Amino acid sequence: xxxxxxxPKHLITATGQRVTLRCSPRSGDLSVYWYQQSLxxxxxxxxxxxxxxERAKGNILERFSAQQxxxxxxxxxLSSLELGDSALYFCASSVGISGAKETQYFGPGTRLLVL
Amino acid sequence: GDSVTQMEGPVxxxxxxFLTINCTYTATGYPxxxxxxxxxxxxxxxxxxxxxxDDKGSNKGFEATYRKETTSFHLEKxxxxxxxxxxxxxxxxxxxGGFKTIFGAGTxxxxxx
Numbered sequence: 001x002x003x004x005x006x007x008p009k010h011l012i013t014a015t016g017q018r019v020t021l022r023c024s025p026r027s028g029d030l031s032v033y034w035y036q037q038s039l040x041x042x043x044x045x046x047x048x049x050x051x052x053x054e055r056a057k058g059n060i061l062e063r064f065s066a067q068q069x070x071x072x073x074x075x076x077x078l079s080s081l082e083l084g085d086s087a088l089y090f091c092a093s094s095v096g097i098s099g100a101k102e103t104q105y106f107g108p109g110t111r112l113l114v115l
Numbered sequence: 116g117d118s119v120t121q122m123e124g125p126v127x128x129x130x131x132x133f134l135t136i137n138c139t140y141t142a143t144g145y146p147x148x149x150x151x152x153x154x155x156x157x158x159x160x161x162x163x164x165x166x167x168x169d170d171k172g173s174n175k176g177f178e179a180t181y182r183k184e185t186t187s188f189h190l191e192k193x194x195x196x197x198x199x200x201x202x203x204x205x206x207x208x209x210x211x212g213g214f215k216t217i218f219g220a221g222t223x224x225x226x227x228x
Contacts, residue, residue: 043218100210101166106158
């Protein structure tokens with residue numbers, strides 16, 4: 001158990017819908033990262049937040065957005081869903097102050113299926 | 116930009132065989148290097164890491180040495196077990212680009228009894 005929790009574990013929805021994925025980082029971790037894992041694209045970095053502020057952006061679509069709240073939990077919002085958005089979405093957390101040496105700890109993921 | 120290339124899988128071995136999964140990287144800064152493992156139905160777990168050249172990371176019988184001259188971080192284990200069957204990801208985290216972690220494509224390992 002990494003200490004990172006994600007809800008829900010599974011999500012089935014229809015095209016055009018909007019969903020929210022939730023992540024709680026490890027106690028004491030200030031940074032939260034979101035990743036998308038699909039069969040054809042592998043593990044893709046989406047976005048990072050540090051202590052409530054956006055810190056880095058990866059291959060995140062405009063239909064997707066995220067935020068980190070004062071209690072440090074984070075939500076990833078996916079809207080106007082398409083079939084190709086079906087994937088595993090991982091959240092990871094790290095302390096956020098050690099730079100390149102930091103280790104990220106991953107949650108168990110949310111499996112999203114868009115029908 | 117920074118990138119990680121790892122050998123394509125799947126890799127199929129018999130129990131007690133020697134394992135090598137190759138990983139090479141390109142980076143403009145001074146990256147730290149990581150191996151993560153993903154067991155079926157689970158998230159990624161840190162297996163080992165090395166933060167500077169010539170460091171050796173080790174855990175659970177797995178080892179990898181940070182080779183700056185060959186820009187490599189190959190994963191090795193002397194005697195694999197069926198329970199090592201998983202997907203292995205090589206990754207780097209550098210001090211450029213906002214400390215993003217870049218992952219390789221992953222290598223699936225099957226170990227037969």
